[in-house]
Amino acid sequence: MAVKAQAQPLASRQASVGTLRQVLAPIGQIFVFVVGSSLILGAIVLVLALLLSRTQANLLSGVLTVLPLVIIDGLVLGFLYATIALGYTLVYGVLEFINFAHGEIYMVGAFVGGGLGLWLASQGLLAAMHPLLFVVFALLVAMTASGLLAVGIERFAYRPLRNAPRLVPLISAIGVSLVLQDLVRLLAGPSRFNLRYPQLGLSRRFQLLEIPTAAGANLRVAIDSQSLIFIVTSLLMLIALNYLINVTKLGKAIRAVAQDRATASLMGINVNLIIAMTFFIGGALGGGAGVLFGVKYSTVNPYIGFIAGLKAFTAAVLGGIGNITGAMVGGIVLGLLEAFVSTYLTLFTGGRFSGPDYASVASFLILIGILIFRPSGLLGEATTQKV
Amino acid sequence: MKRIASFVMLLVLLASALAACGAATPATSTAPSTAAGGTQASVAASVAAATTAASAAASPLAAATTETMATATTDTTATTTAGTDGTAVAGTDGTAVAEENLPDVSALNLSGIRIGYQGPLSGPQAQFGTTGLNGAQLAVEQLGEQMGFQGVEIAQFDDQATETVGASNANTIAADQNIMCVVGHINSGVALAALPTYRDANLVMISPANTNPRVTEEFDGTAYRLVGRDDVQGVVAADFAVNELQAKNAYVLHDQTAYGEGLATVFRDTLEERGVTVAGFAGTQEQSVFDAVLTPIQAANPDVIFFGGIYSTVGPFIQQLRERGIEATVLGGDGLDSPDLTRLAGETAVGTNYVSVSGPASAYPQAAQFSEDYQSQFNAPAGYPAFQAYDAAKACLLAIANAATEANGKPTREQVEAAMEDVDTFQGVTGTVTFDEEGDRSPATYYVFEVVSGDPENWGQNTVAGTVEAEPPAE
Amino acid sequence: MALLELQNVHTFYGNIHALKGISLAVNEGEIVTLIGSNGAGKSTTLRTISGLLSPRQGQVLLNGRRIDTMPSHEIVKLGVSQSPEGRRIFPRLTVLENLEMGAYIHSRRDPQYQADLERVLDLFPRLRERVAQKGGTLSGGEQQMLAIGRALMSRPHVLLLDEPSMGLAPILVDQIFSIVQDINKQGTTILLVEQNALMALGIAHRGYVLQTGQIVLSDSAKRLSENETVQKAYLGLD
Known part of the structure; x- marks a missing residue:
């Protein structure tokens, strides 16, 4: 009896401490990276400004003025990449397979949300809805749709190729990606190529600072509620995913399948079902990111998945592919980096080089650099860390 | 060390590529400005x-x-001179265009003549492309019949507002010997990519929307436009x-x-x-x-x-x-x-x-009939560049008709090209259309x-x- | 009727004929051992039973019911679990999580689950000390214990053990085999595949000798250990 009593509190005590730590630790890591990257990038930019301010007047003040705005831009972009990256990393962790169609799954989610908005508006139901309610509703519908789409793709485009050489399912994934782009384009029709999300009147702006500028008026640094919704929802998704993977039985089964597929089936785990569930979860996260994108940037088109997917995949690798927190961290670092390059390159070169064009170049250069010096990624371990 | 070295080499390579691009870009962008x-x-x-x-x-x-x-x-x-034969200046009181003297080629039994159309028919700019197509379509239907053609039709091509697609379609257009004239493009960049092919094929291109100066400046005799620059x-x-x-x-x-x-x-x-x-x-x-x-x-x-x-x-x-x-x-x-x-x-x-470069409907009193016809056929109000496409197609038809009359039968593309140069002025739904030597609309x-x-x-x-x-x- | 039976099972790896008509039976409550040298087909036999491989010919019967066409996760639900060759514990899951995975087919809220957990930790006190440690950090012997314990978590009728002595020091082997006997006494039928014929025959009731995919000898464990051929080939006695 005494022995039994020992094991129970031991097990449950372990569980609750572990749970709390596992679920919340990633938030801490993310915070560290946000602050750290902002500081490092800000410092680099300031140093450059100081060096170059001999040739350009007002450069330093210009640089400083825009800094808070750039950081906010970077964070929003970063969370977008981070949320999409979660889908990539989850699937890679389980199958060691890069689902190149994931970007399009995200795009489909965006269209489903937008289509839902159109339909609700046509039924006259949209006006009566609280905007946040619409967002939640759209998220649920789009996440389900994207999840199911991902499962379907796995079933028909990847599973038959599971024993083929690695390159074959990869090519299949690229094919699926192209098919989805044009399928959505076809279904949306020329009049809805650019699909506009319903205007929810969410644009409340929360002012953070006011900075005096050389141009005269004060620069109001504010974050709008769409961006906040974006960031908060992404964080919630991360926490939920962490809980799922580390605490629930399903999550452990996913990790077991990721570590040793044959032995997992010896445990009574239906491996094909678990893989399908993994795709569902990954797809749902992507679809959710799509809706959030539509809510924030108001217009979606069939090609938003391509570049966003590529960048998010870069983010996942940057953070350590297979590592969930790594995906988020990678996304945020990448987003901040792109925002800094986009704005400051234009500023430093006086407009000769258009920043936004070279932002992608910078991201991929950093990717190459990280892979050369630290191939496992920012949060990865020496051996491929899986889910 | 090796890793650092290879990374540095990569950066140097990229930097030099950037510098090369940087040197090139200002040149091309300053060209139009100079x-x-x-x-x-x-x-x-x-x-x-x-x-x-x-x-x-x-x-x-x-x-x-x-x-x-x-x-x-x-x-x-008041300052317009009489244009080509048969196109006497009509009144400006909003009377339908049909009342003017159009050439009549019914005696020549011209059939199978096609007018090419290129514009973005799908994708984000589809609204522009399809509006233009509709305008050209209407012109061909109405005027083709009035001028006695035995069935003129539009051969439409979707250039997706993309240079490579437009250029590729241009090859297809050039290969189709029944196409005598092209109405298009909507995007100047795409037109510039396709024009070399049109020029080599002696195909005249009349644009309802291209505003970049290079379109007519670099393709004298091939490119015309209904709009400003x-x-x-x-x-x-x-x-x-x-x-x-x-x-x-x-x-x-x-x-x-x-x-x-x-x-x-x-x-x-x-x-x-x-x-x-x-x-x-x-x-x-x-x-x-x-x-x-x-x-x-x-x-x-x-x-x-x-x-x-x-x-x-x-x-x-x-x-x-x-x-x-x-x-x-x-x-x-x-x-x-x-x-x-x-x-x-x-x-x-x-x-x-x-x-x-296109006015409100009220600026085109001659277009009243056209606007009505457009609305009833396409279930949408006529807008830019439908008016201009109508006139562009009309210009094509006029040139083809005049060339046919001179050749006393189906004309060649060279003959249409030459006839187009002689189409100085005509009445369009956008008012009096006059082309100068460059092919620009003047004024x-x-x-x-x-x-x-x-x-x-x-x-x-x-x-x-x-x-x-x-x-x-x-x- | 035997609890577990193989009838004329032929299993192939691609074109390689690994099992050439294996027939064996395991009765309720027994420890049956399958001995043979490397490459004889011992692990292949267990994999076939567990459903990781499908026989091209022949049948595998559990309580008279065919299981050779069922997927492996279904077979576990019927009460057949395995401690695989090479232990194959999940390296990045903790000991507790590994055991949880063993009990996958049962709900965690099942009161029996706690009892099962207790039983395993009682059988392997070393594991109790390391409950929160990641599986990959355990020693070879501990991993073997974890593998067996994990297999027990599903409350199997038949426990398949694939070379539990592999790579372990003799004293650990003794320990583990003694525990295996305890498990059997607690009511679990065991099919034990081993290269260490001495130890295996020491605890088994009956045994089969497997050679290049075929059963060459079948007898009680005692008589097998006295068999001259077996002694020369597998027991290292002259």
Whole structure:
């Protein structure tokens, strides 16, 4: 009896401490990276400004003025990449397979949300809805749709190729990606190529600072509620995913399948079902990111998945592919980096080089650099860390 | 060490590639501006001359009244000389175009003649492309019959607003020997890519919407246009910014296409001449996420933002601009002239100004019948570039008919090309159309609009803030 | 009727004929051992039973019911679990999580689950000390214990053990085999595959000798250990 009593509190005590730590630790890591990257990038930019301010007047003040705005831009972009990256990393962790169609799954989610908005508006139901309610509703519908789409793709485009050489399912994934782009384009029709999300009147702006500028008026640094919704929802998704993977039985089964597929089936785990569930979860996260994108940037088109997917995949690798927190961290670092390059390159070169064009170049250069010096990624371990 | 070395080598390689690109880009982007710069003085002079001739108002851009426009059109009609045989000048009282003397080729039993059409029929700019197609379609149906053709049809091609697709389609068009003439393109960049093929095939291209000067300058005898040019449009926009908007500080953007960059460059150069600060000049291919572009704008705090681009890009841009609380007035070119701008930007589009090379329906009294026919056939109001495409198709038909008459049978493309050069003037739904030796419309009219409603259905109600009539700049 | 039976099972790896008509039976409550040298087909036999491989010919019967066409996760639900060759514990899951995975087919809220957990930790006190440690950090012997314990978590009728002595020091082997006997006494039928014929025959009731995919000898464990051929080939006795 005494022995039994020992094991129970031991097990449950372990569980609750572990749970709390596992679920919340990633938030801490993310915070560290946000602050750290902002500081490092800000410092680099300031140093450059100081060096170059001999040739350009007002450069330093210009640089400083825009800094808070750039950081906010970077964070929003970063969370977008981070949320999409979660889908990539989850699937890679389980199958060691890069689902190149994931970007399009995200795009489909965006269209489903937008289509839902159109339909609700046509039924006259949209006006009566609280905007946040619409967002939640759209998220649920789009996440389900994207999840199911991902499962379907796995079933028909990847599973038959599971024993083929690695390159074959990869090519299949690229094919699926192209098919989805044009399928959505076809279904949306020329009049809805650019699909506009319903205007929810969410644009409340929360002012953070006011900075005096050389141009005269004060620069109001504010974050709008769409961006906040974006960031908060992404964080919630991360926490939920962490809980799922580390605490629930399903999550452990996913990790077991990721570590040793044959032995997992010896445990009574239906491996094909678990893989399908993994795709569902990954797809749902992507679809959710799509809706959030539509809510924030108001217009979606069939090609938003391509570049966003590529960048998010870069983010996942940057953070350590297979590592969930790594995906988020990678996304945020990448987003901040792109925002800094986009704005400051234009500023430093006086407009000769258009920043936004070279932002992608910078991201991929950093990717190459990280892979050369630290191939496992920012949060990865020496051996491929899986889910 | 090895890793560092290889990384450094990679960086050096990329840096040198960048430098090479950097050296190249300014050259190409300054080309239009130097050309524009050279002609700016003459444009300004001709603009001034035309408008003082047209109206008694001191400011070249007096607030629009029907009076101003009526005066302009009356003047033009008065100075028009009789055109090619059989196209006597008709009245300007809104009578249907059919009453004029069109050539009749029914005796020649011409069948199987096709007119090619290229424009974006799918994708973000589909609204422009399909509107143009509809206009051309209507022309071919109505005028083809009236002129006695045994069935003329449009051979439509979707260039997806993409250079490579347009050029590839041009090959297909050139191969089809039944195609005698081309109506298109909508995007200047795509036209420039396709024109070498048309020229080599002796195919005449008449554009309802290309405004970049290079289209006619570099393809003499092949390219014609029904609309004005960017080296005037940009000046008109700049003058509007200075005189009406009282801009002291402007930020200029473009979408990195031949059209957008060309127009933005003219605008910027003109502003600088007028002594206005240009706080920034940036190009972007971004279509959805404009944060990186908006942040520097927010910091620069301009009075006016000019965007040389198409509605599909500028719509979302305006939405995000306003969401950031930036209140500067937005100004653009004819690329914004589409109800889809408000479909994409909604209420935020209200107050946007744009210069267009196409006027409001009221500017085309001869188009009353056309507008009616268009509405009943396509279930949408006629807009830009439908009027222009109709006239472009008409020009094609006239040239083909005249060439056929001379050849006494089905003409060759060379004969159509030659006949087109002789089509000096004719009456179109956009008024009297006169081509100069370059193939430009001379004179052409430019309108400055303001968006009044967030509802795309009300696009036709946009108010005209000013009208300018001008000859294309002399070389 | 035997609890577990193989009838003329032929299993192939691609074109390689690994099992050439294996027939064997395991009765309720027994410890049956399958001995043979490397490459004889011992692990292949267990994999076939567990459903990781499908026989091209022949049948596998559990309580008279065919299981050779069922997927492996279904077979576990019927009460057949395996401690695989090479232990194959999940390296990045903790000991507790590994055991949880063993009990996958049962709900965690099942009160029996706690009892099962207790039983396993009682059988392997070393594991109790390391409950929160990641599986990959355990020693070889501990991993073997974990593998067996994990297999027990599903409350199997038949426990398949694939070479539990592999790579372990003799004293650990003794320990583990003694525990295996305890498990059997607690009511679990065991099919034990081993290269260490001495130890295996020491605890088994009956045995089969497998050679290049075929059963060559079948007898009680005692008689097998006295068999001259077996002694020379597998027991190292002259």
